[in-house]
Amino acid sequence: MNEYRISVVIPAWNAEPYIARTLDGILAQTYPVEEIIVSDDASTDGTKDVVQKYVSKHGERVKYIWHEHAGCGGSRNIAIRHAQCEWIALHDADDIWLPHRIASQVRVLQANPQLKWCGANYDVIWLNQDGGTARISTQRWSAELEAHLRADRPVDFFATGMDLAYYPSAMLMHRSIFDKLGLFDESLPLMEDRDMWWRVALQYPLIGYPAEVCCHYHKNVPGAMTDFNVRGPGRDVEATILLRHLQTATEIGGQVEETYRAFGKRLMYDYLFREAGGQATIRPDLVEGLRSGFGLTVRERLVLTAVKALPRRLAYRMVNRYRL
Known part of the structure; x- marks a missing residue:
């Protein structure tokens, strides 16, 4: 055996x-x-x-x-x-x-x-x-x-x-x-x-x-049981999961919380970067939850604001080039 x-x-x-x-x-x-x-x-x-x-x-x-x-x-x-x-x-x-x-x-x-x-x-x-x-x-x-x-x-x-x-x-x-x-x-x-x-x-x-x-x-398999769509519910679900486990990490504390926050911060910024450039849709309440839960530096806020102000096609190309 x-x-x-x-x-x-x-x-x-x-x-x-x-x-x-x-x-x-x-x-x-x-x-x-x-x-x-x-x-x-x-x-x-x-x-x-x-x-x-x-x-x-x-x-x-x-x-x-x-x-x-x-x-x-x-x-x-x-x-x-x-x-x-x-x-x-x-x-x-x-x-x-x-x-x-x-x-x-x-x-x-x-x-x-x-x-x-x-x-x-x-x-x-x-x-x-x-x-x-x-x-x-x-x-x-x-x-x-x-x-x-x-x-x-x-x-x-x-x-x-x-x-x-x-x-x-x-x-x-x-x-x-x-x-x-x-x-x-x-x-x-x-x-x-x-x-x-x-x-x-x-x-x-x-x-x-x-x-x-x-x-x-x-x-791209026909009949596959899952199909992730960033323009559908995908990013909402992902953001919800990220915030859910932030609460657990905070309760655990210590090195676990520190490592999770660093991981989550990078993902969160990627989500918001895509959202600002029109590559993903995320519910406004989840956007606010990510911002308050993981925090943004002044520079990060300025970058997101600038990307959002760009013409859609230019913003889309910028996100393609610089996203995670």
Whole structure:
């Protein structure tokens, strides 16, 4: 039996075109997982038929759960509740794990047994209208951070939060996190994953992060369960989450509050910079909450005022060039 018993949880909605590819990637792991749970969010295509073939072939190792529509967070939560193992690996139905994904994270956890969660490096695969690869985005870090990660050393989530990216298909989390802090917030229309990361990081600041690329995150996938829109509710939700966790950080105090405030201040300024340049819409009450919660220097206020006064097209180009 493996030292780390792992359940993989996969929320899926109309995932027939790619769920087999996803399951094959999990089954090809060099460090085998014990359990795979597909949580079907009321799909209307052939998702069930595809997954049932894997259930028939692999028995209890692959489980299929159909449920009424619950959204991405709700579907993920249903799978987590059914998971039997000590560690929970998250996976979106349209992404791909490379064969060493779990092995790389286990290596980092073995080197740092105090850790309760682990992210991983990944490439973003941008798809064209035909489903082919349009371009690939790779994370870029400083030489210092690269050396730190290559040594399998953990990082402070908020201290490196503007340098490292986290997304569900790369996350491995100990079950005790969910027992202590709860599951994904189903009241959020989107970004429930970011809410979870920030909630966890306030209690468990250190996280593992193998430097090698472990996953392929697919963007522009038809039928994907989430779609972030900065001109829709996206920035409102993100600002709400940022302010919600500021309150928690303030209650905790000390280094946790200091690190979160520094992280939040950079994000807040980026939000307001985009809003001033017409690249995002944020409710006025949230704008005021961000300003009062994190504070603005005189220079920052002047910059935002100047950007807002520019012609829209010029402001848009300026934000594209100078935003975070």
